[in-house]
Amino acid sequence: MSDPHTDKKMPYHHGDLRAALLAAAEVEIAEHGVEGFSLRQVARRAGVSHAAPAHHFGDANGLLTALAADGYRQFLAAQAEREAAADPAPRAQLVAAGLGYVDFALTRPALFRLLFGSERTDYADPDLSMAANAAYQHLADQVVAAGGRDSADAAAVWAMAHGLADLMAAGRLKTIISLEPSARDATIAAIVGRALPPA
Amino acid sequence: MSDPHTDKKMPYHHGDLRAALLAAAEVEIAEHGVEGFSLRQVARRAGVSHAAPAHHFGDANGLLTALAADGYRQFLAAQAEREAAADPAPRAQLVAAGLGYVDFALTRPALFRLLFGSERTDYADPDLSMAANAAYQHLADQVVAAGGRDSADAAAVWAMAHGLADLMAAGRLKTIISLEPSARDATIAAIVGRALPPA
DNA sequence: GGGGCAATCTTTTCGCTGTCAAGATATTTT
DNA sequence: AAAATATCTTGACAGCGAAAAGATTGCCCC
Numbered sequence: 429m430s431d432p433h434t435d436k437k438m439p440y441h442h443g444d445l446r447a448a449l450l451a452a453a454e455v456e457i458a459e460h461g462v463e464g465f466s467l468r469q470v471a472r473r474a475g476v477s478h479a480a481p482a483h484h485f486g487d488a489n490g491l492l493t494a495l496a497a498d499g500y501r502q503f504l505a506a507q508a509e510r511e512a513a514a515d516p517a518p519r520a521q522l523v524a525a526g527l528g529y530v531d532f533a534l535t536r537p538a539l540f541r542l543l544f545g546s547e548r549t550d551y552a553d554p555d556l557s558m559a560a561n562a563a564y565q566h567l568a569d570q571v572v573a574a575g576g577r578d579s580a581d582a583a584a585v586w587a588m589a590h591g592l593a594d595l596m597a598a599g600r601l602k603t604i605i606s607l608e609p610s611a612r613d614a615t616i617a618a619i620v621g622r623a624l625p626p627a
Numbered sequence: 628m629s630d631p632h633t634d635k636k637m638p639y640h641h642g643d644l645r646a647a648l649l650a651a652a653e654v655e656i657a658e659h660g661v662e663g664f665s666l667r668q669v670a671r672r673a674g675v676s677h678a679a680p681a682h683h684f685g686d687a688n689g690l691l692t693a694l695a696a697d698g699y700r701q702f703l704a705a706q707a708e709r710e711a712a713a714d715p716a717p718r719a720q721l722v723a724a725g726l727g728y729v730d731f732a733l734t735r736p737a738l739f740r741l742l743f744g745s746e747r748t749d750y751a752d753p754d755l756s757m758a759a760n761a762a763y764q765h766l767a768d769q770v771v772a773a774g775g776r777d778s779a780d781a782a783a784v785w786a787m788a789h790g791l792a793d794l795m796a797a798g799r800l801k802t803i804i805s806l807e808p809s810a811r812d813a814t815i816a817a818i819v820g821r822a823l824p825p826a
Numbered sequence: 827g828g829g830g831c832a833a834t835c836t837t838t839t840c841g842c843t844g845t846c847a848a849g850a851t852a853t854t855t856t
Numbered sequence: 857a858a859a860a861t862a863t864c865t866t867g868a869c870a871g872c873g874a875a876a877a878g879a880t881t882g883c884c885c886c
Contacts, residue, residue, distance in 0.1 A: 461746040463662060463746050466872070467874095468872065468873080469872095477835065478872090479836070479837080479838095479873095479875090480834080480835055482875085483833080487873075487874070488874090544793070545793075547662050547663070548662055579803075580803075583791070583802065583803055583818065586794065586800070587787055587791040587800070588783070588787050590793065590794055591788070591790025591791070592786040592790070594790065594793055595743075595785065595786060595789055598743060598744075601785070601786070604778075604782055615779055619782065619786065622821055622822055625821070665844090666844065666845095676864065676865050676866075677843090678844095678846085678864080678866080679863080679864055681846085682863060682864075683863090686844075687843095
């Protein structure tokens with residue numbers, strides 16, 4: 429009845445199947461988790477045969493890799509959004525980036541787990557590699573701008589933001605999650621601030 | 628030829644199949660990752676039919692849940708080992724726990740990911756729930772012993788240790804991983820120390 | 827504008843997986 | 857010893873990812 433190709437609306441060529449598959453994949457991992465990801469289910473959601481994704485992404489891991497690359501760019505965007513709304517002083521900018529880090533993990537936990545907790549993404553892929561490096565570089569730059577010295581400073585800030593984000597995305601640290609937004613931001617900002625020694 | 632039941636050595640009843648399956652499962656996730664986990668492969672490794680695990684664990688997630696519960700106990704043991712070798716002062720004990728946290732993540736990264744990064748473990752299971760709570764409680768107790776006040780102090784210490792462990796288990800923070808053991812410990816200890824405000 | 831070429835998508839097939847149901851074997855209980 | 861129970865095997869089923877082969881379409885060049 430409602431088979432994609434019995435209604436005449438559906439052309440043989442999709443038009444922008446690649447983007448449609450990426451969008452469908454993000455919805456799928458949001459609903460079923462990264463470990464419940466199914467390539468055939470994604471194809472079904474996009475209204476296309478189960479073998480269609482292969483041409484655009486090779487295999488299932490290829491699709492997840494492309495999704496992760498996009499994810500890193502959105503990850504950076506989430507930090508940039510916080511930074512734009514914050515005091516331009518270097519240290520405030522660094523803390524804002526940390527808030528954006530956590531924002532992303534809480535807003536799109538499945539995507540966050542794909543970026544940092546999945547073994548199915550291929551970092552030999554240039555696009556993913558670039559995107560991931562850009563995300564790290566942004567943080568490292570802000571640490572030096574804020575007065576960081578050794579690489580331990582960057583590691584500390586990264587670890588603190590990541591630890592908060594990962595634990596909260598997993599539903600732990602409920603005492604912080606259940607805070608109202610403004611109090612929550614203040615708490616997170618204070619904690620992230622501990623990672624960097626005072627100027 | 629080498630079928631389990633053509634050699635007469637193999638009795639119909641295994642003896643301690645439950646423990647054997649758990650051991651096989653840990654080797655499997657260490658070799659193929661949590662996302663590459665296969666129940667049939669675990670059964671094969673234990674020399675048993677593919678449906679044998681069901682009786683002991685229900686389904687695949689049940690096995691992973693039981694493995695995670697054991698994992699949390701070993702996780703606590705790794706921290707206790709570091710604590711036993713450290714200065715008994717509360718703050719030194721807390722830092723030692725952090726070192727044990729990272730030790731565990733680096734020594735058994737697959738198991739660590741099962742504990743903190745998998746959606747296939749069922750925390751409604753009483754055994755897993757108890758084990759996980761015990762791990763958290765141990766950390767929280769040490770934070771108050773070391774002079775922690777609000778729950779933000781516990782969150783900060785947890786997040787810092789967890790962030791370091793998770794990133795390093797994923798192969799990031801290479802500048803720290805590549806340090807020689809003593810220097811690495813010192814660096815990690817210094818970073819964890821930042822999470823708790825000075826007494 | 828028409829012919830051919832390449833890209834895109836479908837269909838079919840394969841081995842592997844997790845789960846369930848039914849049967850076989852051993853252990854424990856009565 | 858008989859019966860009940862626990863443990864393990866066998867067989868079946870649908871869903872999965874991947875590969876091969878076929879159908880359809882858009883595009884480029886003559």
